[in-house]
Amino acid sequence: MVPHLVTALNGPINELEQRILESTPVIERWFRLEWMEHTPPFYTSVDVRNAGFKLAPVDTNLFPAGWNHLTPEMMPLAVQAAMAAIEKICPEAKNLLLIPENSTDTFYLSNLAQLQRIFYQAGLNVRLGSLSPEIDTARTFELPGGESVTLEPLVRSKRRLGLKHFDPCTILLNNDLSAGVPGMLEDLHEQYLLPPLHAGWGTRRKSNHFKAYEEVAKRFGKLLGMDHWLINPMFSQCGEVNFAEERGLECLRSNTDALLTKIRRKYKEYGINEKPFVVIKADNGTGGLGILTVRDVKDIDAMTPAVRERMATVQAGQTVSEVIIQEGVLTNERINAAVAEPVVYMMDRYVVGGFYRVHAQRGTDENLNAPGASFVPLAFEQSAQLPQPGVKPGASVPNRFYMYGVIGRLAMLAAAYELEATDPDAENYD
Amino acid sequence: MVPHLVTALNGPINELEQRILESTPVIERWFRLEWMEHTPPFYTSVDVRNAGFKLAPVDTNLFPAGWNHLTPEMMPLAVQAAMAAIEKICPEAKNLLLIPENSTDTFYLSNLAQLQRIFYQAGLNVRLGSLSPEIDTARTFELPGGESVTLEPLVRSKRRLGLKHFDPCTILLNNDLSAGVPGMLEDLHEQYLLPPLHAGWGTRRKSNHFKAYEEVAKRFGKLLGMDHWLINPMFSQCGEVNFAEERGLECLRSNTDALLTKIRRKYKEYGINEKPFVVIKADNGTGGLGILTVRDVKDIDAMTPAVRERMATVQAGQTVSEVIIQEGVLTNERINAAVAEPVVYMMDRYVVGGFYRVHAQRGTDENLNAPGASFVPLAFEQSAQLPQPGVKPGASVPNRFYMYGVIGRLAMLAAAYELEATDPDAENYD
Numbered sequence: 001m002v003p004h005l006v007t008a009l010n011g012p013i014n015e016l017e018q019r020i021l022e023s024t025p026v027i028e029r030w031f032r033l034e035w036m037e038h039t040p041p042f043y044t045s046v047d048v049r050n051a052g053f054k055l056a057p058v059d060t061n062l063f064p065a066g067w068n069h070l071t072p073e074m075m076p077l078a079v080q081a082a083m084a085a086i087e088k089i090c091p092e093a094k095n096l097l098l099i100p101e102n103s104t105d106t107f108y109l110s111n112l113a114q115l116q117r118i119f120y121q122a123g124l125n126v127r128l129g130s131l132s133p134e135i136d137t138a139r140t141f142e143l144p145g146g147e148s149v150t151l152e153p154l155v156r157s158k159r160r161l162g163l164k165h166f167d168p169c170t171i172l173l174n175n176d177l178s179a180g181v182p183g184m185l186e187d188l189h190e191q192y193l194l195p196p197l198h199a200g201w202g203t204r205r206k207s208n209h210f211k212a213y214e215e216v217a218k219r220f221g222k223l224l225g226m227d228h229w230l231i232n233p234m235f236s237q238c239g240e241v242n243f244a245e246e247r248g249l250e251c252l253r254s255n256t257d258a259l260l261t262k263i264r265r266k267y268k269e270y271g272i273n274e275k276p277f278v279v280i281k282a283d284n285g286t287g288g289l290g291i292l293t294v295r296d297v298k299d300i301d302a303m304t305p306a307v308r309e310r311m312a313t314v315q316a317g318q319t320v321s322e323v324i325i326q327e328g329v330l331t332n333e334r335i336n337a338a339v340a341e342p343v344v345y346m347m348d349r350y351v352v353g354g355f356y357r358v359h360a361q362r363g364t365d366e367n368l369n370a371p372g373a374s375f376v377p378l379a380f381e382q383s384a385q386l387p388q389p390g391v392k393p394g395a396s397v398p399n400r401f402y403m404y405g406v407i408g409r410l411a412m413l414a415a416a417y418e419l420e421a422t423d424p425d426a427e428n429y430d
Numbered sequence: 431m432v433p434h435l436v437t438a439l440n441g442p443i444n445e446l447e448q449r450i451l452e453s454t455p456v457i458e459r460w461f462r463l464e465w466m467e468h469t470p471p472f473y474t475s476v477d478v479r480n481a482g483f484k485l486a487p488v489d490t491n492l493f494p495a496g497w498n499h500l501t502p503e504m505m506p507l508a509v510q511a512a513m514a515a516i517e518k519i520c521p522e523a524k525n526l527l528l529i530p531e532n533s534t535d536t537f538y539l540s541n542l543a544q545l546q547r548i549f550y551q552a553g554l555n556v557r558l559g560s561l562s563p564e565i566d567t568a569r570t571f572e573l574p575g576g577e578s579v580t581l582e583p584l585v586r587s588k589r590r591l592g593l594k595h596f597d598p599c600t601i602l603l604n605n606d607l608s609a610g611v612p613g614m615l616e617d618l619h620e621q622y623l624l625p626p627l628h629a630g631w632g633t634r635r636k637s638n639h640f641k642a643y644e645e646v647a648k649r650f651g652k653l654l655g656m657d658h659w660l661i662n663p664m665f666s667q668c669g670e671v672n673f674a675e676e677r678g679l680e681c682l683r684s685n686t687d688a689l690l691t692k693i694r695r696k697y698k699e700y701g702i703n704e705k706p707f708v709v710i711k712a713d714n715g716t717g718g719l720g721i722l723t724v725r726d727v728k729d730i731d732a733m734t735p736a737v738r739e740r741m742a743t744v745q746a747g748q749t750v751s752e753v754i755i756q757e758g759v760l761t762n763e764r765i766n767a768a769v770a771e772p773v774v775y776m777m778d779r780y781v782v783g784g785f786y787r788v789h790a791q792r793g794t795d796e797n798l799n800a801p802g803a804s805f806v807p808l809a810f811e812q813s814a815q816l817p818q819p820g821v822k823p824g825a826s827v828p829n830r831f832y833m834y835g836v837i838g839r840l841a842m843l844a845a846a847y848e849l850e851a852t853d854p855d856a857e858n859y860d
Contacts, residue, residue: 025524028513028553032521076507080780083458084514091462094455123458350510 013052016231019224020403030223031349031409038416040349042085042172042194046408047357047369048342051330053272055403056233057411058279058329058341059369060209062199063176065101066355067118068110069375070345074353075118081347082122088348090170090192096124097161097168099185100151101175102132109141109149115174116149118347124170129154129163131175131182156184160191170194177202178285198422201285206324207237208422213414220410229266231407234259234327237283241323243312248321249300252280255325257297263327274330277365280311283322291367293328330364335376341368342401344408351405443482446661447833449654454832460653461779461839468846470779472515472602472624476838477787477799478772481760483702485833486663487841488709488759488771489799490639492629493606495531496785497548498540499805500775504783505548511777512552518778520600520622526554527591527598529615530581531605532562539571539579545604546579548777554600559584559593561605561612586614590621600624607632608715628852631715636754637667638852643844650840659696661837664689664757667713671753673742678751679730682710685755687727693757704760707795710741713752721797723758760794765806771798772831774838781835 020027045064046057070078086093096119100112116126130151138152152163161184162168170192173185177200185197197203214232221228236255241248256278263276280292280300290311294300303311331341338360345353356376359368420426450457475494476487500508516523526549530542546556560581568582582593591614592598600622603615607630615627627633644662651658666685671678686708693706710722710730720741724730733741761771768790775783786806789798850856 025550025553025555028551029522029524032513032517032553035517036521073503077510080507080510083462083780087462087465091466092459094459120455121458123455123462125455350513 013050013055016055016226017399017403019226020406021399023224026223027406031413034413035349038413038420040412041199041415041419042348044346044412044415046344046411048344048404048407049329049331050333050342052332053270054230054329055407056231056329057213057407058233058326060411060415062195062415063174064345065108065111065174066343066375067114067345068107069355070114070353077350077352078118078347079121081350081352082118084350085348086122086124089194093124093170095166095168095170096126097163097166097171098126098128099131099154099171099173099175100128102130104141106143110143112174113143113147113149127152127163127166131184154184159189161185161188176200176285196419196423198424199419203422204285205283205322206281206285207235207283209414209418210235210324210326212417212421213411215417216410216414231410233329234262236325238323238325239321241321243308252323252325253297253300256280256294256300259325259327260297277328279326279328279367281324281326283324293365328365331368332364339364339368340376342404344404346408346412349409351408354404443480443485446485446656447829449656450833450836451829453654456653457836461843464843465779468843468850470842471629471845471849472778474776474842474845476774476841478774478834478837479759479761480763480772482762483700484660484759485837486661486759487643487837488663488756490841490845492625492845493604494775495538495541495604496773496805497544497775498537499785500544500783507780507782508548508777509551511780511782512548514780515778516552516554519624523554523600525596525598526556527593527596527601528556528558529561529584529601529603529605530558532560534571536573540573542604543573543577543579557582557593557596561614584614589619591615591618606630606715626849626853628854629849633852634715635713635752636711637665637713639844639848640665640754640756642847642851643841645847646840646844661840663759664692666755668753668755669751671751673738682753682755683727683730686710686724686730689755689757690727707758709756709758709797711754711756713754723795758795761798762794769794769798770806772834774834776838776842779839781838784831784834
């Protein structure tokens with residue numbers, strides 16, 4: 001399954017691929033040194049878009065679901081990476097408590113079964129503790145493949161969180177805390193809590209992430225001697241927007257206009273014959289909700305009441321007031337004529353797999369993380385770490401995936417910077 | 431490709447497999463804690479034999495060749511493990527100097543190309559420096575797959591070893607130093623030398639390894655509540671044997687007799703209806719040379735002059751005087767009627783792959799590491815880390831391979847103990 005890159009203009013990406021391949025030892029050493037200074041997030045998934053002339057991350061998830069979309073061939077890499085992660089953080093750990101989203105959707109439960117399998121195999125007893133009030137007693141859900149997943153109610157004591165007869169030394173969140181941090185998770189000083197609470201959307205802001213990513217992209221661009229715009233989506237932000245009451249839209253208009261102008265300038269510089277667009281989304285996480293594609297400032301004023309309502313609230317019913325306006329990156333990859341974007345999965349500092357998110361009903365400039373999407377697992381496990389030197393740029397799938405793995409890791413590094421900058425417990429030397 | 435286990439008596443191994451699978455988190459945690467106290471060898475391969483009633487390592491190689499027999503699917507695991515190893519030992523490393531055996535055999539050169547690929551991908555510039563006097567200028571060898579390997583002469587300065595215009599901070603030996611430590615490798619205090627010189631056969635003794643392995647096997651047996659004999663080959667040793675002049679054979683006779691008696695007792699205990707045998711080999715490494723299968727003490731006296739001569743010298747022309755007498759472990763696995771034994775490959779603490787060594791002309795109680803052997807790569811990459819819980823013992827290939835990976839790692843742990851005990855620079859608190 002080789003996705004087809006549908007674009008006449010792929011010179012810049014082929015050049016980037018070439019540069020990245022030639023520089024493998026330099027790149028890997030650079031990452032190695034970065035990870036000495038910065039702690040990678042426990043696990044990360046990154047949505048990447050390849051426009052042919054530009055390749056950039058558009059979303060970095062620190063509580064990735066979708067592990068069930070990785071193929072069995074990718075699992076050993078995930079297990080090995082999980083072993084490395086645990087060994088560094090809590091080698092003496094016996095029990096791992098996994099705290100999921102409240103969803104009992106079959107796909108999501110399959111994701112939990114996969115995570116449970118990975119960490120079991122890495123040497124931990126894994127059980128699932130739900131925050132949902134509906135799980136007031138242990139409930140087992142059967143999955144299509146014959147597997148099952150058991151959700152249990154959490155038991156909080158003064159100092160520790162666990163389950164009945166299960167006292168974990170490590171707690172892993174697979175819940176992005178969109179609704180804020182539940183009291184149950186606060187003041188746990190005796191147990192490892194991964195990722196930290198400030199990685200949740202109660203604290204996280206996309207603009208912080210992409211600010212950190214810009215810094216990473218600039219340094220990486222310098223390392224490879226290339227324009228960082230080729231891998232960096234430009235953005236700006238507005239702090240006080242109320243879609244429902246149409247307040248703060250002036251900020252949105254002027255920033256959108258300025259950003260469209262900047263993109264137009266870049267397109268001209270590279271001779272790109274595409275229509276620039278920006279994507280407006282909530283700064284504090286969306287899970288694919290409340291995303292608006294804007295090609296012209298007039299689009300903002302032309303929002304219908306339905307669109308306005310959709311933009312006004314995101315996941316977990318939070319009201320949107322902070323907004324990020326991001327340079328839109330076309331996805332010019334197709335699988336059977338459907339628009340596709342690669343998603344890179346990482347555990348600790350390692351790329352362990354990935355898949356293509358495919359959406360037949362969406363356009364190249366639209367968000368694909370929406371109902372109707374399907375998933376095509378791809379052989380990242382072979383390719384992300386094994387490029388084929390000597391093959392013509394753009395012609396080799398492994399080479400293209402190695403590049404995706406590099407971009408995914410740049411976004412992960414940005415997340416590491418971001419978490420350091422927003423750590424409430426960090427000592428501040430400013 | 432599923433090897434067939436040809437034996438009526440596989441109860442003990444199925445029970446062991448069952449026990450190992452049930453205990454996965456306990457085993458993985460135990461390894462994790464062991465690796466906190468003990469440094470794994472940089473890379474290791476272990477020959478394992480499955481007799482159906484017993485499963486044991488018979489040889490542990492700290493300078494493994496044969497990496498070319500691993501399939502492309504296994505490479506990402508090797509790369510990831512290499513990244514982890516480098517990151518711990520020398521994260522700032524740019525250049526790696528690989529020192530091979532003097533062989534220019536195509537298979538061996540393919541092994542070097544594979545190692546070069548793994549470490550390049552892990553982020554190092556890799557070049558090959560030969561100890562051979564024949565390599566007095568850079569020589570490039572073409573390989574069947576279209577690849578090539580360049581061997582260059584080593585350049586030694588007062589304090590450092592390198593190549594012309596190549597100053598590595600890390601030196602990796604793929605040469606087992608059978609002929610002793612060359613002066614060129616001595617007194618290198620500024621560079622990392624991996625594995626350490628005392629891992630070479632100039633210092634190493636199989637008896638030290640199996641003494642350490644016995645300790646490991648006992649502790650592992652206790653952990654799982656099982657007789658450690660099921661995974662531990664018994665052995666004894668003789669210090670002053672001269673095959674050519676027939677001196678020291680009395681020690682050989684009495685130890686062989688005593689060992690055969692001990693094996694017979696164990697066979698009786700487990701109701702094993704096989705003829706016990708021992709394997710006599712040089713204590714300081716053989717590379718498959720000078721190995722004698724003995725079923726009766728009389729076999730020792732019946733050695734022909736040709737066999738005596740073969741036993742008297744090993745690799746690199748060293749004279750044998752120290753000898754290990756090891757409990758013979760049948761290999762009861764077959765691929766297309768040919769006798770097969772699994773070989774487990776590890777990098778740092780991780781199982782990254784393996785293959786079956788197959789020999790059509792050899793018996794179940796003979797050494798398979800001999801001319802005429804062929805290699806069948808096996809999907810260790812999936813199976814060594816991904817057992818299938820709930821499958822009947824003995825029926826699942828992944829489960830069997832997970833068990834092989836555990837045994838391989840026990841032998842690797844024994845090598846870690848062994849290297850600590852024989853480290854000339856270690857502080858001695860005795």
